[in-house]
Amino acid sequence: MSVSLLHAAGFPTCFKQQQQQLMLCVSWRSMRRRRLRPSVSCCAASEERTVVVGLAADSGCGKSTFMRRLTSVLGGVTEEEEEECDRAAPGGYSNTLVVGGATVICLDDYHSLDRAGRKEKGVTALHPAANDFDLMYEQVKALKSGAAVEKPVYNHVTGSLDPPELIRPPKILFIEGLHPLFDPRIRSLLDFSIYLDISNEVKFAWKIQRDMAERGESLESIQASIQARKSDFDAYIDPQKQYADVIMEVLPTQLIPDEKEGKVLRVRLVMKEGVKHFNPVYLFDEGSTISWTPCGGKLSCSYPGIKFFYGPNTYFSSECWRWMDSSTD
Ligand SMILES: Nc1ncnc2c1ncn2[C@@H]1O[C@H](COP(=O)(O)OP(=O)(O)OP(=O)(O)O)[C@@H](O)[C@H]1O
Numbered sequence: 001m002s003v004s005l006l007h008a009a010g011f012p013t014c015f016k017q018q019q020q021q022l023m024l025c026v027s028w029r030s031m032r033r034r035r036l037r038p039s040v041s042c043c044a045a046s047e048e049r050t051v052v053v054g055l056a057a058d059s060g061c062g063k064s065t066f067m068r069r070l071t072s073v074l075g076g077v078t079e080e081e082e083e084e085c086d087r088a089a090p091g092g093y094s095n096t097l098v099v100g101g102a103t104v105i106c107l108d109d110y111h112s113l114d115r116a117g118r119k120e121k122g123v124t125a126l127h128p129a130a131n132d133f134d135l136m137y138e139q140v141k142a143l144k145s146g147a148a149v150e151k152p153v154y155n156h157v158t159g160s161l162d163p164p165e166l167i168r169p170p171k172i173l174f175i176e177g178l179h180p181l182f183d184p185r186i187r188s189l190l191d192f193s194i195y196l197d198i199s200n201e202v203k204f205a206w207k208i209q210r211d212m213a214e215r216g217e218s219l220e221s222i223q224a225s226i227q228a229r230k231s232d233f234d235a236y237i238d239p240q241k242q243y244a245d246v247i248m249e250v251l252p253t254q255l256i257p258d259e260k261e262g263k264v265l266r267v268r269l270v271m272k273e274g275v276k277h278f279n280p281v282y283l284f285d286e287g288s289t290i291s292w293t294p295c296g297g298k299l300s301c302s303y304p305g306i307k308f309f310y311g312p313n314t315y316f317s318s319e320c321w322r323w324m325d326s327s328t329d
């Protein structure tokens, strides 16, 4: 898991280069919004139990990008998966991704209020009242215990709920969305959890990049949408990070004064100690504290160009965490 996570997070180096590569990719979420054929898991219920991984983040904070990179480690979609999908649910819209024996479901599908309903009640999609946590729990529990479910589908194009789709239990079930760690019952089903903690500055830069370029939104509407969701984000989304096994913080760089474009970033990987089946990664020497700033004379870019930190640290008042900080110019 550690290697895949590092790959997905872009550690330890070349973050800038990877960003450029990412920018060439079409966002998976935007692809699936256009896609008209649902993906339905085609893995037969196996003797082994399904491993459940939660990925939490605010909207526009890289969940789809992260999942696309993580599942690329698992391999591509097999012919059997394609055929099963075609047979099981031809036509229609889906937020689900099936790849390499893993199924990624998007928790937006558990919105109990559609776009019109939220508008009428004056709540955002981040508010618990707009989501069906009972059904989310029942279905994740069923999948984990090897039973298929008829999962609802929230259609981001129409803003309403489509007919449900069949999800069979995969080897690995990823639940990604706004609230995978919100409900204690659902938290108890997770074998591993990740929170993408994107600072306001970077979130804004990424949203502008995606929503202006790909969705034709104006700067003002992006600003207004972030602002309108801010109090619910603070109340219901952000606190989930204390329950995650791994938190990836993406922050503005400290290496370039006044860098506003969000093209150069600082990434901090926060890893909980003592999580079953997870070995936190380290730089050079496990358990030590390492801070590295290269010699300016050896750099082809402006000093300091790159900076690393690794060591034990506290997070939410607990000491069983390790941090890795990486910043590149
Ligand atoms: N690791 C990354 N490095 C650089 N840019 C990124 C990274 N992850 C995401 N982004 C930028 O942020 C944008 C939003 O990412 P993405 O669509 O994956 O977010 P999301 O959480 O799935 O959003 P939503 O829930 O609104 O669909 C991307 O289009 C990309 O521009």
Ligand SMILES: O=C(CO)[C@H](O)[C@H](O)COP(=O)(O)O
Binding pocket: 058, 059, 060, 108, 115, 125, 155, 156, 157, 159, 177, 178
């Ligand atoms: O936060 C979101 C996704 O993470 C969306 O805003 C939420 O799902 C509502 O969808 P839409 O904006 O299409 O009405």
